[in-house]
Amino acid sequence: MTLKSPPGTIVQRLSADPANLTGVRRSVREQLRAWGRADLxxxxxxxxxxxxxxxxxxxxxPECxxxxxxxxxGIVRVAVGDRSPVLPVKAPAPDWTAERGRGLHLIAATAYRWGATPTASGKQVWVELR
Known part of the structure; x- marks a missing residue:
């Protein structure tokens, strides 16, 4: 569901269910292409x-x-707000053979900048791409 947003902003409430990830990725790609930022x-x-x-x-x-x-x-900011106040912490060195623990390292290697901001209802994790 897309909510009413200012121009240049898209807001969507969703469930962070692994079954939904394919559709969310598709929507994100389509929106960036519509904005002329297929490169991102x-x-x-x-x-x-x-x-x-x-x-x-x-x-x-899972609500976010x-x-x-x-x-x-030309920067695109992608942010996900959730209900947990616990901010993510990037581990010092990931085990690249493990199933978990690499996500924030991938984000840091991909994004121009990234971070997490506390909110009244939890937190928002964001990345900026250029």
């Missing part, structure tokens, strides 16, 4: 997948809100 579509899809997987595994509730913003200078 795959990076955005990867970051959204990693963030939503963390919501599914760690937030305690995905926001896509076009920022000045």
């Amino acid at each position: 579509a795959e990076a955005a899809a990867l970051c959204v997948t990693e963030i939503l997987t963390n919501v599914h595994r760690h937030a305690g509730s 809100e995905l926001t896509l913003d076009r920022l000045p200078g």
